[in-house]
Amino acid sequence: MIRAAIAVLLAATFATPAAAQDFAAGSEAKPWGLYAEAPARFTATVSDALCAVTGDCPADCGAGRRQMVLMREADGVLVFPMKNAQPVFSGAASELLPFCGQRVEVDGLLITDPDLGAENVYLVQRIRAEGAAEWTAANQWTKDWQAANPGATGKGPWFRRDPRINAAIDATGYFGLGLDQDAAILKGLAE
Amino acid sequence: MTLPRRIAATLSLALAALALVAPLPAAAASPAEGEAVTLTGEFIDTWCYFSGVMGGPDAVIGSAHHTCAMWCSAGGIPVGLLTGDGQVYMILSIEGDDASNGGDAQFALASATVTAEGRVWRRDGLNYLTVSKILGNDGITRLTHEDYGPVPDFAVPAEALK
Numbered sequence: 001m002i003r004a005a006i007a008v009l010l011a012a013t014f015a016t017p018a019a020a021q022d023f024a025a026g027s028e029a030k031p032w033g034l035y036a037e038a039p040a041r042f043t044a045t046v047s048d049a050l051c052a053v054t055g056d057c058p059a060d061c062g063a064g065r066r067q068m069v070l071m072r073e074a075d076g077v078l079v080f081p082m083k084n085a086q087p088v089f090s091g092a093a094s095e096l097l098p099f100c101g102q103r104v105e106v107d108g109l110l111i112t113d114p115d116l117g118a119e120n121v122y123l124v125q126r127i128r129a130e131g132a133a134e135w136t137a138a139n140q141w142t143k144d145w146q147a148a149n150p151g152a153t154g155k156g157p158w159f160r161r162d163p164r165i166n167a168a169i170d171a172t173g174y175f176g177l178g179l180d181q182d183a184a185i186l187k188g189l190a191e
Numbered sequence: 192m193t194l195p196r197r198i199a200a201t202l203s204l205a206l207a208a209l210a211l212v213a214p215l216p217a218a219a220a221s222p223a224e225g226e227a228v229t230l231t232g233e234f235i236d237t238w239c240y241f242s243g244v245m246g247g248p249d250a251v252i253g254s255a256h257h258t259c260a261m262w263c264s265a266g267g268i269p270v271g272l273l274t275g276d277g278q279v280y281m282i283l284s285i286e287g288d289d290a291s292n293g294g295d296a297q298f299a300l301a302s303a304t305v306t307a308e309g310r311v312w313r314r315d316g317l318n319y320l321t322v323s324k325i326l327g328n329d330g331i332t333r334l335t336h337e338d339y340g341p342v343p344d345f346a347v348p349a350e351a352l353k
Contacts, residue, residue: 036241053283054310080269082241089262092267117318118241159266162265174341
């Protein structure tokens with residue numbers, strides 16, 4: 001609760017109108033060619049999402065179970081980093097967890113598409129704690145996955161070797177409709 | 192005015208000034224309660240839906256995108272509930288399980304259409320949902336593979352088509 005209160009107070013203290021901010025300034029984010037992307041580099045306080053939204057705030061930000069968020073210092077806006085820098089279906093929570101409760105600078109891509117409800121959605125590419133000289137690349141996810149799945153060896157990217165995913169495909173197929181229907185769909189695709 | 196009173200008065204003035212120039216974010220006003228809701232929608236992969244990285248929104252829901260939805264859920268990308276009115280609710284917990292980063296409860300519901308009761312918070316353009324109870328699970332109801340095939344096309348490996 002103290003962490004949440006500090007985050008709120010910091011955000012309030014430094015709040016200025018969002019329209020006055022230029023979050024692209026100084027960004028070195030690599031473009032992904034997404035329709036609604038814009039480079040954004042800013043300072044924020046790291047929290048877990050459940051804490052920031054509901055006030056349920058474990059000191060360890062949930063120890064990796066929870067999604068993580070960024071309370072942007074310039075305007076108090078809650079930014080949701082949904083994606084890390086790796087193009088392999090990997091999120092951002094484990095990249096931000098080491099910075100739980102800290103003020104950080106982040107660089108990446110903001111996704112804004114009001115037609116789809118995408119506001120303050122973020123792809124984080126690099127992170128550094130306040131005062132640190134070096135950036136940490138937000139590309140640790142696959143190393144964490146391999147450490148958690150030492151037996152998932154073989155060829156191909158992690159998502160072809162993940163035991164939980166493969167068990168689900170074995171049970172209900174690639175389309176999730178059951179094995180009989182899956183076989184019929186695959187037969188049609190093969191023809 | 193005694194010294195303690197002067198200090199108290201100064202503090203009060205400072206706090207009042209802070210309140211005037213720096214209004215608290217919305218979450219600080221009512222962080223705990225949220226709005227009680229019952230919603231029906233599909234458990235979706237929010238990154239593919241919001242970013243368009245795999246195509247338009249109709250292609251990244253339902254059966255066409257089921258394998259990718261599992262990849263993203265297992266990969267720690269946030270899961271959302273897409274309701275019939277096009278709203279997306281970012282799921283923070285399911286029946287007390289706060290494992291929104293790749294947890295089993297959300298993984299097991301990838302692409303399924305469910306009815307859930309819980310609480311919603313709206314914050315800076317996004318909806319956030321804590322699910323207190325799953326009331327029903329209709330499984331995968333959108334047969335989008337009929338229009339799109341697998342999305343992305345490599346979701347089904349070549350050897351599965353032999």
